Amino acid sequence: MCDFNNLDESEKEKYHLMMMECAEAFGGVNFFLQLLEGIRKHTSHPLIAKHSEFKFSRGTIRWEKVIFKDKLNLLFKIRVNESKNGNLLPAESGKEYKNVMNLIRTLSPIEFTVRPKNANDGEGFTFKPFDKIDEGITRLNPIFDAIFFCSVDTIKKVLAYTRKDD
16 A cells, blocks of 8 residues: 555545545544654654553554564565565465464454544544455555555555546
């Protein structure tokens, strides 16, 4: 999803609707963008926080399990593979396969909860880190990817997207 310009129109619209739904559940586009900017400005990556939460002036993101730096580094590495192959999983014969499968098994059950500080701003939303397509294909959940990895400028493009009628 971070390569938004190269997606086809139907995927762009799907991601736009998904991000708009998240933004509205968090109090609007501006609050949602402030969340993303807060995450990007954080000195260490929020996913490796000791207390499994990220707090900022407009709300919090919580998850149930501590994620260690080695898992985060592997996640950064396999994101590149996903953008090339459309799949997080490497070939079963590859030397990274076992490590990637362990990462997916470790992170798959985790649910991330995003809540605004003020209950009047929205009810918030939840998401998982991965979407399992089938037995051999697993992808990053676009919401997870947008919140923790994509640039804020890309998410602005996604949120501002309007479908071009042919």
